[in-house]
Amino acid sequence: MTYCVGMKLDQGLVFMSDTRTNAGVDNFAVAKKMFSWTVPGERSITIMTAGNLATTQSLVSLLEERSKSPEERNPNILHEKTMFQVARLVGATLKEVIAESTPEGQASADQFSASVIVGGQIMGGQPTVFLVYPAGNFIEITDDTPFFQIGETKYGKPILVRAYEPSMSFEDAIKLLLVSFDSTVKSNLSVGLPFDLQVYEVDSFDNSRSKRIEQDDPVYQTISNGWGDALRDAFRQLPNYTF
Template identity: 45%
Template sequence: MTYCVALKTNAGMVFLSDTRTNAGVDNVSKYRKMFTWEVPGDRVITMMTSGNLSITQAVISLLQENIDNPQDGIDTILSADSMFRVAEIVGDAMRVIQNRYGSNISQMGESTISSIIVGGQRAGGGMRLFHIYSAGNFIEAGEDTPYFQIGEHKYGKPILDRVINVDTPVNVCVTAALLSMDSTLRSNLSVGMPLDLSVVERDTLRFSQVRRIEDHDPNYLALSEAWSNSLRNAFHDMFQHTVV
């Protein structure tokens, strides 16, 4: 399974994904679900994927193929004139791949449902964040919903709802995303380490962070333990004041 989360506030954008893919308890693999592109001074883009792995890998490969072998009259995510156009290009690629392989996969009894989160910024435009569905249609994050989740989202959603708004600083967004992931890791075995993190601060048109967080990362372990202790202490305080 998968858990990916992306946050967009006035200060910047944060993307976090796990790497576990499984088809049963005895068939667990690791695959990258985050993909980044950066053209200094021009644009910065992150995508994260969930759902049918063969579909999403083919979509990413098609997008990269068009970048590597550009053709006259065909926009790529690195030539598009806006992030909205980038979302359209990703949606078009999703439709192409679904039409090419979807019916055969479905006939084998497998689901082709897939999702892609794409976000970033292009020079002259603002930061934008989109959630693209299997049909190629998409929605955009806004002030009322400044984050998207795909995959196993339910365990990590409560902290985001309580903490994240459009004025949240980038460093707080990073912490919230990591704690959201930590809650998911503890409650769902189909989501697993290592993690991929990318961070973009507004109008910089570059990544301030693109890194992999391994399961032995000392900073992540310290954050996870501190969060567990805080929850236990909070529960103890609430229990002390509960009248039964």
């Protein structure tokens, strides 16, 4: 399992993913789930993956290989003219990878399932985020649905729903995501640190603002401990229910 979130703000986009992969309750490893492509001044694209690790690694490898040989290997993620076309390419490539891995049909295909968040900006368009399903179809982020989650989503969603504001700063958005991820880590062993973080500012066409947040990160530890204390204090201040 995994946990990834792509969020749209007035200022731009924020992406965060965990890095844990597991093959049993006592067999954990670290695997990168966030990948980026950029053409300075022209486009910035980020994808995050969840699901079967062989499928997601094949997807990223295929996109990467085709992006490096545009004259021979089209379609190409660096040639698509809009983010909608990028999402369609990612969806088609994901569907291709799953189909090639599952010659025995749909029942087998479920074992190789994966989902993807793809976001960014291409010159002439606005920053946006898409959620790509295993079948290759996808949906786009909206004002009513300002963030997408993939993987183990249920534990980290309540704080996002309650606290998200489109006008919030990148710093507040990162704090919100850290609370969401910390809640998930504490509830599910299949999600874990380190976290990969990337911030994209509108019209910057630059995805270099990224960071890996380790277990001993002092800000993360302060937020994790502080959120737990704040919840206990808030609970004690609520009125008792009498009957």
